[in-house]
Amino acid sequence: MTNKDSSRNKIKTRLFWITIILITWEIMAKSGAFPEAIFPSLLDIARALGDSVVSGEILLQTGFSLVLILEGFLISLLAAILMSSLAVSNKVFNGLVDTLTAIAHPLPGIALLPLIIIWFGTGTLSIIVIIVHSVIWPMILNIMTGFRAISPVYKEAGLNFGLNHFRIIKDIMIPASLPYVLSGMRIGWARAWRALISAEMIFGAVGLKGGLGWYIFKQRVFMDTPGMFAGLFVIVLIGIIVEDYVFAAFEERTVKKWGMI
Amino acid sequence: MKVKVIVSILVFLFFGFTLAGCSTVGKVREEKLQIRIAEQYGLAYAPVQIMKEKKLIEKYLPEIEITWRQLGNTAAIREAMLAGELDVGFMAIPPFLIGWDKGMEWKIACGLSSSPVGLVVNKDNIKSIQDFTPEDRIALPQPGSVQHILLSLASEKLWGDPSRLDNLLVTLGHPDGMNALLAQREVSAHFTTPPYLFKELENPGMHQILDGREAMGEEFTFIVGVTTAELYQDQPKVYDAFLRALEEAVNFMDKNPVETVDILAEAYQIEQEELLKYLEHPDMAYSLEVKGVMKFADFMQKNDYIKREPANLEEVLWDRNDK
Amino acid sequence: MGNDLKDEEDNFRDRAVTIRLRSVSKYYQSSQATLRVLDNIDLDIYQGEILAILGPSGCGKTTLLRQIAGFDHRESGSLLMDGQEIVKPEVKRIMIFQDFNQLFPWKTVIQNVVYPLQVNSIGESDAANNEIALQYLKLVELSGFEDSYPHQLSGGMKQKAAMARALTLKPKVLLMDEPFGSLDALTRISLQNLLLKVWRETGVTIVFVTHDIQEAVILSDRIAVMGRGTVGIKKVIPNLLDRPRVVGVAGYAEIYGYVYSLMDINSER
Numbered sequence: 001m002t003n004k005d006s007s008r009n010k011i012k013t014r015l016f017w018i019t020i021i022l023i024t025w026e027i028m029a030k031s032g033a034f035p036e037a038i039f040p041s042l043l044d045i046a047r048a049l050g051d052s053v054v055s056g057e058i059l060l061q062t063g064f065s066l067v068l069i070l071e072g073f074l075i076s077l078l079a080a081i082l083m084s085s086l087a088v089s090n091k092v093f094n095g096l097v098d099t100l101t102a103i104a105h106p107l108p109g110i111a112l113l114p115l116i117i118i119w120f121g122t123g124t125l126s127i128i129v130i131i132v133h134s135v136i137w138p139m140i141l142n143i144m145t146g147f148r149a150i151s152p153v154y155k156e157a158g159l160n161f162g163l164n165h166f167r168i169i170k171d172i173m174i175p176a177s178l179p180y181v182l183s184g185m186r187i188g189w190a191r192a193w194r195a196l197i198s199a200e201m202i203f204g205a206v207g208l209k210g211g212l213g214w215y216i217f218k219q220r221v222f223m224d225t226p227g228m229f230a231g232l233f234v235i236v237l238i239g240i241i242v243e244d245y246v247f248a249a250f251e252e253r254t255v256k257k258w259g260m261i
Numbered sequence: 262m263k264v265k266v267i268v269s270i271l272v273f274l275f276f277g278f279t280l281a282g283c284s285t286v287g288k289v290r291e292e293k294l295q296i297r298i299a300e301q302y303g304l305a306y307a308p309v310q311i312m313k314e315k316k317l318i319e320k321y322l323p324e325i326e327i328t329w330r331q332l333g334n335t336a337a338i339r340e341a342m343l344a345g346e347l348d349v350g351f352m353a354i355p356p357f358l359i360g361w362d363k364g365m366e367w368k369i370a371c372g373l374s375s376s377p378v379g380l381v382v383n384k385d386n387i388k389s390i391q392d393f394t395p396e397d398r399i400a401l402p403q404p405g406s407v408q409h410i411l412l413s414l415a416s417e418k419l420w421g422d423p424s425r426l427d428n429l430l431v432t433l434g435h436p437d438g439m440n441a442l443l444a445q446r447e448v449s450a451h452f453t454t455p456p457y458l459f460k461e462l463e464n465p466g467m468h469q470i471l472d473g474r475e476a477m478g479e480e481f482t483f484i485v486g487v488t489t490a491e492l493y494q495d496q497p498k499v500y501d502a503f504l505r506a507l508e509e510a511v512n513f514m515d516k517n518p519v520e521t522v523d524i525l526a527e528a529y530q531i532e533q534e535e536l537l538k539y540l541e542h543p544d545m546a547y548s549l550e551v552k553g554v555m556k557f558a559d560f561m562q563k564n565d566y567i568k569r570e571p572a573n574l575e576e577v578l579w580d581r582n583d584k
Numbered sequence: 585m586g587n588d589l590k591d592e593e594d595n596f597r598d599r600a601v602t603i604r605l606r607s608v609s610k611y612y613q614s615s616q617a618t619l620r621v622l623d624n625i626d627l628d629i630y631q632g633e634i635l636a637i638l639g640p641s642g643c644g645k646t647t648l649l650r651q652i653a654g655f656d657h658r659e660s661g662s663l664l665m666d667g668q669e670i671v672k673p674e675v676k677r678i679m680i681f682q683d684f685n686q687l688f689p690w691k692t693v694i695q696n697v698v699y700p701l702q703v704n705s706i707g708e709s710d711a712a713n714n715e716i717a718l719q720y721l722k723l724v725e726l727s728g729f730e731d732s733y734p735h736q737l738s739g740g741m742k743q744k745a746a747m748a749r750a751l752t753l754k755p756k757v758l759l760m761d762e763p764f765g766s767l768d769a770l771t772r773i774s775l776q777n778l779l780l781k782v783w784r785e786t787g788v789t790i791v792f793v794t795h796d797i798q799e800a801v802i803l804s805d806r807i808a809v810m811g812r813g814t815v816g817i818k819k820v821i822p823n824l825l826d827r828p829r830v831v832g833v834a835g836y837a838e839i840y841g842y843v844y845s846l847m848d849i850n851s852e853r
Contacts, residue, residue: 020270037343037363114437121446122398122431153686156655160673161700161753171699175690203433217432220336221356221405222566223363258689259735 049230065211072131080139105137134195135188146180295326308510317506348492353407362567366490372482372551377544378473400438401452408452415476481553603629608661636800639810678750687734694730720748740771
């Protein structure tokens with residue numbers, strides 16, 4: 001009950017501040033202090049958004065981005081789990097994963113872009129490579145922290161029941177580190193979005209088929225400022241939906257229900 | 262509780278309006294003589310570099326304060342001019358027209374250079390733009406760039422359909438575009454300018470299948486100097502000094518090739534010999550004359566890149582003598 | 585009195601030995617010195633008995649229990665269960681920990697209890713395993729909480745569920761490491777009684793580590809007293825008080841006093 005109340009309260013507070021921000025925005029847009037190309041009015045933005053939705057353009061490009069990001073995200077999640085599992089199983093591999101993470105984690109994906117273009121070209125593969133790079137290292141770090149934080153009692157109980165190494169990882173370590181996996185997923189998701197949008201803004205699209213970053217970039221080069229804000233609006237919207245409905249719901253159904261956080 | 266909410270709203274609004282206020286205050290220009298110019302690298306911008314190194318604006322207006330700003334690309338320059346942070350920017354005609362179409366108060370002050378623009382391919386079997394297959398990819402800086410418009414012009418000429426090749430385009434900055442072309446992966450063509458153009462053609466297996474003039478069907482100015490209405494109307498002395506300085510820079514390059522090469526080699530970090538070769542390319546020319554604006558405008562308006570078309574050149578070109 | 589007890593210990597001589605420890609030693613190597621945690625421990629554990637291992641904290645009683653469980657490596661000695669060397673944890677010796685959080689929090693109570701059955705493919709079907717699990721939950725008086733998650737249970741209930749989970753695999757030996765140590769006094773008494781009921785009904789051998797003399801006296805058939813440092817097992821005392829036992833029954837004070845005297849409580853501090 002209290003949970004519902006607090007989430008209703010959260011929505012109320014959000015709506016309240018969003019309204020205030022929008023009103024301020026509109027007043028400033030209408031005040032004429034800025035050229036319209038810098039500070040378009042809400043109506044213009046809404047119209048641009050409406051037009052893009054009606055023409056299907058923004059939906060298509062959002063879909064394009066979402067498909068890429070989901071692919072990259074799932075690949076990273078599975079690879080991170082696999083690598084972390086190998087790392088806890090084998091000392092040599094642990095050293096390798098540790099070193100790789102230390103080297104690669106601080107590297108922003110965008111800094112690797114020129115290399116990625118040479119190695120993987122300019123297609124969707126490159127974007128997925130950048131997303132995977134952005135997601136996999138923080139994910140591994142989180143999962144490894146989670147593995148280390150597991151109470152030894154769980155593992156010993158498992159060993160006592162005759163579990164083999166694989167089942168210890170699958171049945172005990174992964175669920176037991178789920179709060180960490182989840183926070184790794186959150187960080188990963190945010191980083192994946194950033195990577196995707198920046199990559200799309202740099203090598204854009206193949207042909208007319210591009211994602212949201214490309215959409216924003218295109219509005220920029222054609223100086224369609226309301227259109228740019230429409231693109232940003234979609235990004236914010238997706239961010240809120242994923243955080244409040246996907247991650248929060250997942251959390252509600254797992255770690256919160258299990259009393260793990 | 263209520264008081265807190267009201268206070269936070271007030272604080273929020275205060276910051277909002279302070280921001281708005283700042284920009285209004287910024288608009289009231291001080292009487293000080295000053296000019297803010299976007300600096301760009303590339304051979305097409307050579308006279309700007311000469312003007313800077315030889316301090317030519319200062320020569321005509323000793324008390325002037327010059328700010329040179331480095332910005333990544335045309336879109337950034339356009340945005341900075343829109344925000345009132347720059348007085349002068351150099352760019353190709355199509356991006357200028359897009360800004361003009363969107364109501365930016367700016368016009369072309371002068372031409373700067375004509376430059377080779379070439380479509381380089383890395384496959385022997387591609388002899389003209391007709392030979393692109395759906396698997397080929399053409400890299401160019403961005404949609405709405407002069408390269409994109411030139412490619413559209415060529416497509417229209419050949420097929421009557423300017424967007425025929427749009428599905429093959431990949432947006433890449435010049436250095437990344439060159440890397441992608443030389444990597445011989447899915448990018449099989451790159452529409453670019455010197456020095457990237459020359460460097461690419463030095464590699465085995467690379468050849469050019471289209472150049473700018475061929476696509477345009479006539480000569481055109483590659484880079485133009487664009488200034489804001491503010492500079493032109495409120496600071497006529499500065500505007501005038503700027504144009505004279507640029508003119509002198511162009512003349513200087515013509516008359517002092519040795520010193521020019523010295524200055525540019527230093528500024529662009531290119532070998533002198535190589536630079537000389539580039540400068541002597543027959544298509545590389547510097548002049549304040551402006552060519553091709555109306556053709557670009559006509560084409561871009563017809564194909565929906567811009568919504569309105571200047572009725573005559575004066576609508577987009579500052580008149581030097583109407584002050 | 586010491587002699588009486590000595591004679592009584594002989595009563596156990598003819599009982600079957602389930603686990604036999606001979607010269608078991610365990611060291612911890614630090615950079616400075618070698619810390620002997622267990623030094624030449626000899627101990628027999630008889631089938632069906634409740635053996636309490638009693639000692640102050642730091643005496644190595646948990647280390648000893650973990651040795652019997654097979655969790656830790658040992659430096660020397662032999663540790664046999666039914667004539668076979670113990671080298672790893674096995675389902676015939678199940679450990680119950682002091683930590684309330686030994687149930688898997690992501691599984692409900694019944695899922696926790698069913699899990700070892702699934703892992704070892706005990707029942708013919710999931711339904712059969714469920715049936716077994718329900719039976720043991722009933723034994724530990726936890727019926728009605730099958731679908732609760734561990735975090736919704738009290739500490740005592742968690743330990744009950746852990747007992748049910750341990751018993752499903754029908755282990756020969758239950759190793760309990762101060763399982764009631766963190767419970768309040770009343771809950772502890774009720775769980776002690778429950779443990780005795782479970783022991784009577786299943787006949788399982790129980791090795792019970794505790795630092796509570798009263799608990800040791802109430803529960804056990806024999807008490808192995810350990811001292812601080814490397815003294816090892818000072819003495820194994822038979823505890824033949826009649827069951828059911830409560831504090832203060834005839835003979836209680838004597839045995840309590842004897843154990844107390846062995847533990848050097850006053851001289852240690």
